[in-house]
Amino acid sequence: MSTTNRRIVLISRPQGTPQAENFRTEVVEIPELAEGEVLLRHSWLGLAPAARLRMTEQASYREPMALGDVVYGQAVGRVVASKEPGLPVGTSVMSIGGGWQEYSIGNAENLVKIDEAIAPPSVWLGALGTSGMTAYIGLLDLGKPRVGETVVVSAASGGVGSNVGQIARLKGCRVVGIAGGQEKVQHLTEVLGFDAAVDYRSPNFAEQLRVACPSGADIYFENVGGAVRDAVWPVMNQGGRIVVCGLIAEYNDNRQGGPGWFPILSKRLSIQGFIMSDHLHRQQAFLQDMRQWIREGRIQVQEDVSEGLESVVPAFIRLLTGKKFGKSVVKL
Ligand SMILES: NC(=O)c1ccc[n+]([C@@H]2O[C@H](COP(=O)([O-])OP(=O)(O)OC[C@H]3O[C@@H](n4cnc5c(N)ncnc54)[C@H](OP(=O)(O)O)[C@@H]3O)[C@@H](O)[C@H]2O)c1
Incomplete structure (x- = not known):
């Protein structure tokens, strides 16, 4: 040694x-x-x-x-x-x-x-570590998805986002992923089974997102912040839930700010931030479910x-x- x-x-x-x-x-x-x-x-x-x-x-x-x-x-x-x-x-x-x-x-x-x-x-x-558990806790415990609801997730090709989208699909939701570039967008729909995916680098991203969410969004799983967040808020439905997991677009340049609070009031939005390590008591339930989903091929790593x-x-x-x-x- x-x-x-x-x-x-x-x-x-x-x-x-x-x-x-x-x-x-x-x-x-x-x-x-x-x-x-x-x-x-x-x-x-x-x-x-x-x-x-x-x-x-x-x-x-x-x-x-x-x-x-x-x-x-x-x-x-x-x-x-x-x-x-x-x-x-x-x-x-x-x-x-x-x-x-x-x-x-x-x-x-x-x-x-x-x-x-x-x-x-x-x-x-x-998938069986913090990325998967963050997706599981944020989506299921905080987002509380219901069958038929639309879930939008940003950084959808990443460790957390790819699991959020797949878990939401197996809970019966319509899933829209946001990622950078055509190759990732295609992978999300063709390989991971997302219902739709949108490239946030596209010049008409906000319009594409609106089209991808014909019934609006009930849950937004926020991984990114910045301009991506600004485009998602307008498609949120009344009573929508925003789960704030991360703000990666703001880590390099400390950008703050946001779209202003009026939509929270007018759309009765709930916004909740969370840190996965506060939820370790849920680890056994997470491992049991996730292991089974991976074994059954319902979650791809x-x-x-x-x-x-x-x-x-x-x-x-x-x-x-x-x-x-x-x-x-x-x-x-
Ligand atoms: N709350 C918690 O306890 C907790 C725990 C773990 C992670 N997180 C947070 O969850 C988020 C995702 O983490 P992860 O581990 O899944 O990350 P990851 O696997 O490293 O994926 C990050 C992805 O973010 C996208 N991205 C990077 N810069 C961006 C920008 N400026 N605008 C838009 N997209 C950008 C990139 O994909 P594109 O090609 O799509 O740009 C990148 O692949 C992060 O914000 C992280 O801090 C929070």
Whole structure:
């Protein structure tokens, strides 16, 4: 086993889209384990927009990273050394804060055992991990979809959005996805079974969205914010529910604002933000349903796979610039 760890740290705060110069790869000695700790060898990293949020100094729902910190991210892997009897060597686990590195140290509180017999490790970072659970909680617990309702989801090709659309379909809703580019739009309808999909980069996006929602929208699952949000609000039906999961279009440039509050009043809209980690008590129900849906082929797993620690930063930039499909995962 190696005694050193390669890791990627944040060395400057990105202005706009992150650049390679904002990060440094370094090699450090792996420290001794304390009682209750285990050493995890990462086999896969999961990339998520939340890392970009933590690169700014501005407080959000998580603390900002400090300069010099290992970049925040999830990982799966095997325990290779253990001082925790409940997590013996060989145990497969997922670590929410494993970070962009080859090894991390964790304990029973921040590691979740995964079963590779149910699904390959990378799926525990996506459909069976936080992306899938975020989709499940946001749509089912907060959106409360009813059969026949129309659900609009933005960043529909991403880790969360692709699951939101598929779950909404199997709950009997009409699903309209919003994504960037014709190829993604086609994939959403032809492969993932969305009823319609619209390219937000198209010059007449707002009009196309209106046509795609002939009966309006009852639920909007918000992943993006910015101009996409501004186009969706006018198609919301009276009594519509907006579930605010993320605002990825605003992470690079801190854009704020919005369409103004009058539609909330006139259309009696409900708008609710949520953070998935507040709903961990729902994890068993989520895993039970999601495992079954994947097994039955009712949910398709979408992954954007890169390989090697050196591919992490380029893959993360692709994530923030819409040049990938599905959950971004990196095989180490
Ligand atoms: N509330 C929670 O607990 C929670 C948990 C997980 C994730 N989230 C949030 O959920 C959202 C989706 O996360 P994810 O993990 O599914 O992300 P993801 O898989 O990385 O997908 C992100 C997608 O967003 C789209 N996008 C990027 N920049 C955009 C822009 N400026 N305008 C419009 N679309 C843009 C891109 O697709 P296109 O090609 O379509 O542009 C990209 O593929 C994020 O906002 C994230 O922060 C929230």
